[in-house]
Amino acid sequence: MSDIKKEENEDNSIPTTPPTSTNNNNEDDVREEKKEVVNKSDDVKENKEKEIKIERSLTENLNQRFYSNSNNTKSEDNDIDYKKFNTIKDFGYYYNNKGELRSIEGEEKFKFVNQQHYDRLGDIIVKTIQNKMKSEPIHLEEHWIPKDEINQCNIFTSKDFFENQSKLMVFINGSGAVKSGQWARSLCINDTLDSGSILPYLKDAISNGFSIIVLNPNYNKFEERINDNDKEIEEEKEEKKEKEEKKEKEEKKEKEEKKEKEEKEEKEGEEEGKPLKKKRYDNLIKGSENSNNHILTVYDEFIKKSPAKEIVIVAHSFGGVNTTYLLDNRGEELSDKLKSVAFTDSVHSLSPKSSSFTKSFYADENKTKNWVKSEKKLNTDLGFSKLQGCNLASAGHKVHEFTSSTCRVPLFDFVLKSLN
Numbered sequence: 001m002s003d004i005k006k007e008e009n010e011d012n013s014i015p016t017t018p019p020t021s022t023n024n025n026n027e028d029d030v031r032e033e034k035k036e037v038v039n040k041s042d043d044v045k046e047n048k049e050k051e052i053k054i055e056r057s058l059t060e061n062l063n064q065r066f067y068s069n070s071n072n073t074k075s076e077d078n079d080i081d082y083k084k085f086n087t088i089k090d091f092g093y094y095y096n097n098k099g100e101l102r103s104i105e106g107e108e109k110f111k112f113v114n115q116q117h118y119d120r121l122g123d124i125i126v127k128t129i130q131n132k133m134k135s136e137p138i139h140l141e142e143h144w145i146p147k148d149e150i151n152q153c154n155i156f157t158s159k160d161f162f163e164n165q166s167k168l169m170v171f172i173n174g175s176g177a178v179k180s181g182q183w184a185r186s187l188c189i190n191d192t193l194d195s196g197s198i199l200p201y202l203k204d205a206i207s208n209g210f211s212i213i214v215l216n217p218n219y220n221k222f223e224e225r226i227n228d229n230d231k232e233i234e235e236e237k238e239e240k241k242e243k244e245e246k247k248e249k250e251e252k253k254e255k256e257e258k259k260e261k262e263e264k265e266e267k268e269g270e271e272e273g274k275p276l277k278k279k280r281y282d283n284l285i286k287g288s289e290n291s292n293n294h295i296l297t298v299y300d301e302f303i304k305k306s307p308a309k310e311i312v313i314v315a316h317s318f319g320g321v322n323t324t325y326l327l328d329n330r331g332e333e334l335s336d337k338l339k340s341v342a343f344t345d346s347v348h349s350l351s352p353k354s355s356s357f358t359k360s361f362y363a364d365e366n367k368t369k370n371w372v373k374s375e376k377k378l379n380t381d382l383g384f385s386k387l388q389g390c391n392l393a394s395a396g397h398k399v400h401e402f403t404s405s406t407c408r409v410p411l412f413d414f415v416l417k418s419l420n
Helices: 026-035 044-066 075-079 115-134 185-190 199-207 230-272 291-301 319-334 356-363 400-406 408-418
Strands: 093-095 101-103 141-145 153-157 167-172 210-214 310-316 338-344 368-372 381-385 390-394
Touching: 101 185, 115 141, 115 153, 115 185, 115 199, 141 291, 167 319, 185 400, 199 210, 199 408, 291 319, 310 319, 310 408, 319 338, 319 356, 338 356, 338 408, 356 368, 368 408, 400 408
Parallel strands: 167 210, 167 310, 310 338, 338 368, 368 390
Antiparallel strands: 093 101, 141 153, 153 210, 381 390
16 A cells, blocks of 8 residues: 555554564564664754654565555545544444454454544544553653643653652653554554553553653644543643633734834844845744654653652664664763663664763663564574664564564563662
8 A cells, every 4th residue: 555654663554453474584674774774963854864764664664564455445434534533432443451452343453444544543542542551550640841832742750750769761662653652553553552552561660669751752743632531621621721821922922022123133134135034933842843852851851850860761663763862962961870771673873973971881781782673582682783882682573563562571671680
């Protein structure tokens, strides 16, 4: 289905059944995929080009594995506005006790209808996962940042985040359509919530005494929030109204000041014969305009303020690139607290521009490891990667999307051993 839009790097496909097969050269694909990652630069444009290249490569791989050449979409299905749907039930589905998405009538697996149908269902599943994150037994707190702004993104922390003086676990997902709480959207739809979400990780982190913070690096622009109950809708309307009124007053004042400034600059420009530059307005979220900015913002406003003496980072796919950026820019501040970094099929790479702290930390086999897709037995040592500057191990699965789920047990053993 070549006309389908790309999604997240681990989930650019719309499979109708759980993926069970892949190409024969998956181990070689790991190396080739990571070679395609260009050297990291502080320049946002260069970093974005890298992200696009990775997504395109993974999209092609996923298309070959999941898509069929037939399109059974009914014409009447294309006339439905799925954006009006607010619950999984609206789509005729529910999650059973095994965390599998099934149709309410017939207990059938997910069937692809069209792109809008899939995307909207995917957005609502994010809400479903995040509701589970906020409920018992996990009970995380949701924070919308930045405060007092209409354009916001959400992150999550454990209730003991600002009190736990022992240890903190940081979660960073990959790029694309996945949001906070997900590893791979396709698995949440076509396999189980346990394999596609971070819910099992959160439970293990809590049982091991970690405080938690879950980042949301792909939430960069304003999005209408999905509300699944009347109370939440009314509260959000009231909150939005207050913010809009405050924003309106600020914008009115800003507009008057801007007009005065522009008139002054125009007059000066005409006198000097210089072209005038116009300010660009968009829906970007302040401090989270891109994934790298988001990482630094959350570090400065949350992670840095955690009293935890020991910090570990768990990052999937492009989350490894963001982690590397964090260490390059905040490594000195983190040096005393950061104990380990655990990657799941990360696509990061080191370059001459990488900081000495990042290089030395990654090179320590007791502090950093990347569990990559492989046909080898789970946790098999795959040696040292010069490209990534760290040791590799088999995730015990040859499909990229499954790596976080399959390597969870050895990954937790690794990070727990890294602690004092």
